[in-house]
Amino acid sequence: MSGRLTNSVRVACLAGLTATCAFSVALIANQLLVHLDGDYLRISVPHLNFLSGKPLERLKDGATVAFVGQVSISQVPNAMVADAHSVARFALSYDIWEQQFSVTKIGERPESRRTISHLTAQAAENWCLDNLTIDRSLLPTDRPFYVQLDLRSEDPRDTLGIIGEPGGLNITRLIEMFSRPARSAQPRWLLNNGPFRIADLHKGLRG
């Protein structure tokens, strides 16, 4: 009886340990890290893997997939209104023959566009995050702050066919768009971390 109990306790402890490890790995994997690089605050998220699921399927079909990322600085976590923020838009595509990714950062003006190609999925993800910067001058120097990353995929099918169809504004498609569950239609990653102090960030990656 006592041996059986001991075995049960061992199994329970092992399961608990495994779950704790998996949870810790998951936490670390999705942790938003920040560091200062010259005049910019840069972010990174090890193994974020946003090129997966539906966006990856569409990329491998040869379509262009757009992502919009926003980095926000606030005094409290998950603030509704940010003290400072920067937005970047990325267009990704997958080379059908070379089986590699290409990314273009789309700026306000055509001349501000930047493109990089022949990337693996992970390299493409890293390039996007590395180009999501915020100007150092916008960071508060006298108080701690929180950093938030909001990254989402833009679905072209959401907006097509609503306006300009024969018949004017298509209410059916508008209802479909608004009633579709946001999680399945538009993949989104929302990560927070902090508080950070600018003096600590000089020492390297913080998370």
Add this chain to the structure above:
Amino acid sequence: MGMRRAKAASMFSLGLSVSLVFLLSSSTLLFAGQSFLRAAAETNVNQRYTIESVSIAGVKVENAKIPLSLRRRMTALVGERCDTTMLEDLAGDLRRQLHFQAVNHHLSKGSEPGRIRVNFDVIRKDVGFDLSVPKFLYSSSQGWTGEVDASTHVREHEFTVGAINNGDTLPERFSGVTARYEDSRVGSDRVRFGIAFENLHEQWSDQARAAATGEAELYRTRRNIAPELTVAVAKNVTVSAGMSFEQLDSQSANTRSANALTGEIHYGSKIEGGTAQQMVDAKYSVRVGVPKLGSDYSYSRHMVTLRYEVKSGRQSASDEFLGGMAEGDAPLFERFVLGNSSTLRGWDAAAIAPLGANRVAHNSLTWGYQMGEGTAEVFYDAGALWRTGRPAPMRHSLGLGYRQKMFFMTMAFPITEGRMSPVFMAGMIY
């Protein structure tokens, strides 16, 4: 009772205002999204490859049962560079014309490096019908105008029922229900057949009632059945011919028929130049009331519209002319009107001619400058509305506005002697 009506009317106005704000704000966001996604599509790395073949739902385009115009466009892709923006446009047209829920293009490796195959995957609709708003308009002088249509498709057959409340296009405000059937392919892609039904109730302004005394009999309801055949005789030209069987119930309970033969010729063309893009649109329509068809009215009505637009860079200019004449004893709904959302903007139609008139000439000159996703515009309208043998006073109006595709906001100033009252208009017209 009066209080309750006033409350209901104010709730209705509030509801319409909220709807308008929602539609305008949604459209602004959607236009911004479309522009970004189009810019994104232009960066696709597969654009350097040549298209080897095109298929739809796995069936080669040569064997697919699709309209000729779509087949030609799809066939023309073979041998060309893979322009993903064009593929997106084509997918949209396939979805629209074949009534699918979604059409997505899928690229795969071709028979040799540098060549790719395109397949359009299709998803059929879950819901069998569409709800749309072809017209939605608010004018601070003439109130609300709106149309809602529900339509369903079976292959090339389209059935539509709609509700309408319109105070913008005729001397009277009319409201009621409409129904339409259209076969977009009668034996050939070039021939279309449609039949429309309307059951409308009319509301006349006090000015119209006063003007009608001793001159014309006002009607309170109108029913119409109008079959029409349209043939695409050339790439840019269509010709339509049909009939209109209309019954009018007058205020004094008399019923009169206004049956007519109808016809229309339409020409539309787009000329792409090096730096400028030009668009020409011309239309001539005729309606002839024929006693042999059982009509109590004997008349003919002719109308011409010409529109020319040129765009270069951020700037655009357009000129639109409207001319019309009606001869004989035409019913009131056949009369011309000026002073609405598209002619002599800012003027009150009822103040110009409460029952309309049988002669019209109007010109509208617009200059636009693209700002963001939309276009800021200034316009100058000039026109005359008169009756045969009477003077034709010319009226003018100026205004400015902002337009994003079919959505617009306008502030119009009628040029009159004395006090000038600006009129605000907003809405969407397809």
